[in-house]
Amino acid sequence: AAAGLAAPAIAQEAPTVTWRVTSSFPKSLDTIFGAADTMARYVSEMTDGRFTLQIFPAGELVPGLEAADAVASGTVEACHTVPYYYWGKDPAYALGAAVPFGLNARMMNAWFYYGGGVDMMNEFYATQNLIAFPAGNTGVQMAGWYRKEINSLADMQGLKMRIGGFAGKVIEKLGVVPQQIAGGDIYPSLEKGTIDAAEWVGPYDDEKLGFQKVAPYYYYPGWWEGGPAIATMVNLDKWNELPKSYQAVLKAGCVVANTDMLASYDWKNPTALKNLVANGAQLRPLPQDVLSAAFDAAAATYAEVSASNPAFKKIWDSQVAFRKDAYLNAQIAEYNYDVFMMAQQQAGKL
């Protein structure tokens, strides 16, 4: 009886909780999938193994693009995904990840953690039976791989391009024909010429897929992904059942994943970029008229969506207000430090 009294007391204080977390990514993406693993490792270590997140690669339990739905319905407790995948259900999802010409990675963190962004997104996510926290960022992505050079806006007309989500809705206005193609099918589609161009992520992830062999022109910047945030989304009922200390543990684990993923990309991309160029990738900046037309197309899209979607409008207005001041401030200390250092790099002095 004594032991019977003691055991529940311990259990009450630190219950064993095992969650299934479905990732929207394959294990081969060690950058993105790796951040979920890091989150799980921290959560387990912090709780002496009492709170366990089992991370499943995309497709093992749930298809990658259905992760949020599986969480909302309670099929799994949580997922590690990119909120913009679900923009078709509601464009407001995209604002929790990245939209064209949105905030960069540091600005997203500022907005999330100090600008009320996490709370604002969760006000929306609650309508979806979800709660979510930032849990990764890739930094500015590349604009992808092109079979032919893009010399002006006219060259975008009729371009069949693998590009996902909300960005596809914007780039359509430039005459591009967006295609939804899974990661593994991009290479053969480019090789056969079924598509003319494809965006994936950035140097490190792209290098593994060898795109330079079939579409050598590697354009930048990826104007639709200035600082895409990955999220850990949790079923709202499961979240509310979690002890307060485990909620704090999971939130901290998400911050670790957020910081870890960007550090991983920032460490790995420089070497990968050099490898890609050595292996035939031709680096090209997108022409200014393409960027300007895309900016105007994005602005028109935001106006359209905001007119009929108050949740989107509220969140986007908040991001826009910060974007304006943040990109003023960024021109002073950050820009001038980095540009001086870049000049030293070009002069061979670093």
Add this chain to the structure above:
Amino acid sequence: AAAGLAAPAIAQEAPTVTWRVTSSFPKSLDTIFGAADTMARYVSEMTDGRFTLQIFPAGELVPGLEAADAVASGTVEACHTVPYYYWGKDPAYALGAAVPFGLNARMMNAWFYYGGGVDMMNEFYATQNLIAFPAGNTGVQMAGWYRKEINSLADMQGLKMRIGGFAGKVIEKLGVVPQQIAGGDIYPSLEKGTIDAAEWVGPYDDEKLGFQKVAPYYYYPGWWEGGPAIATMVNLDKWNELPKSYQAVLKAGCVVANTDMLASYDWKNPTALKNLVANGAQLRPLPQDVLSAAFDAAAATYAEVSASNPAFKKIWDSQVAFRKDAYLNAQIAEYNYDVFMMAQQQAGKL
């Protein structure tokens, strides 16, 4: 007896641990001091209040610049400080924070978490009876406040400037006379003309001290602080006594503080910058010949220190190798995205 058996079992699994953490900063610096508070709040919440960090402002237990010594000797268990404060004991400390023309904030994280930086610093810190983890970053700082304009390198000659630590050693080579002055004494010293210039942090922290009233020229960038990392330093014996789960909790708390502080600055600086300019601050870029001379002076200093200090050399060589490739990579997607956005800001389109 039954209760007597049960209690130690619980205690063994989750002991009560209370640590005293001395900050090198006053509470009024809500950005930096605030990150230590955030770390403490997370650590407490994650452990249901069993592991408590009591954060003390500078001077209450230990003077701000003696925090690391107090930790090493066991007077307090931990501190929240800037490692470069201790460069006089050994210049290798500075590499855990910032050195002139070093890595920016994102690059510091990449180096710390993926480039072996945390482990490399801890190999050195172990010789000091310390272990430390990154726990904050300010981003690129400003070059400070000047009573007169700096039009060329000649204007630096004989300039009495409040500037701390390792940067003082470098800026001396430009003819500047570095002064060590506590934060609260800077304003009267500038007002009286005892000093000609002073660096503090950046717009948000600087605005509170009203420097523009006595030294209106606000220069950028702070070439000695491209991404200064703040650290939580722990007494090595106390660290080793900590249960593994609390070690993980503290490490996660440090990552939260690291990310939180940069987000705090990035959120607050843009508004502060606008306020400062509205209140008379005159923004000025440092002349290129000043930056170039400072870069060469820094390179000479690194060669001097490396020649006699193997620990410094090992760590600095690791940072330099990454710096070269990171500032190549940064010129592609990140630079071109941000510059396009800055141009839109200047055109009034954001």
